[in-house]
Amino acid sequence: MVLIRPADTADVPSITQISNALLDTTTYEWTETKHTIDERGRWLEEQRAAGRPVTIAEDDGRVVGWGTYGDFRDAARWPGYRFTVEHSIHVAQSHWGHGVGRALVVDLAEHARREGRRVMVAGIDATNHRSIAFHAKLGFAEVARMPGVGEKWGQRLDLVLMQRDLAEPLGGDPCP
């Protein structure tokens, strides 16, 4: 049974390791620079200071995934965006297909709903078919494909935007 809980400073090395795992072999994350523990530590503090959730999925005492969300676009400058969040989740490959990603997204969606947010958005690299299928299973609908807006290793990349209304049940499950 996976436990979802807020991230702690002690989780930073695991968050870093999970975040880096696919950087060298996929275009799922649009950076060629590995994350460091220092940088992830500062990021966690910034997330906390800004009131953005960072959650951990723990299995038998081991960190096997993490998730977060923030404003979709700059809601401080353009307050009309304040009801919409963009999330990010990462699950250790050893635990794919065991419901960890679902547990993280359900928890983030509940957190966002409690905050009065209305819409959750995922921005996904178009080659990441697993994440696209995963989000579709959880009730996210593809709303846009943006050709060539990214680049990694000199290769132009497409972005898939998927969104879900937080008032609607997640993937067929009743809302709490």
Ligand SMILES: CC(C)(COP(=O)(O)OP(=O)(O)OC[C@H]1O[C@@H](n2cnc3c(N)ncnc32)[C@H](O)[C@@H]1OP(=O)(O)O)[C@@H](O)C(=O)NCCC(=O)NCCS
């Ligand atoms: C995408 C990712 C988060 C999915 O996490 P996961 O823990 O493997 O997914 P789950 O086991 O919770 O799956 C939830 C549902 O999605 C479905 N699903 C997951 N992967 C799927 C796939 N490749 N094809 C079809 N359905 C899939 C599952 O069948 C499951 O449905 P069910 O609950 O009805 O059985 C995980 O693979 C991952 O971290 N990938 C690398 C990082 C990444 O891509 N992050 C997202 C960036 S946008």
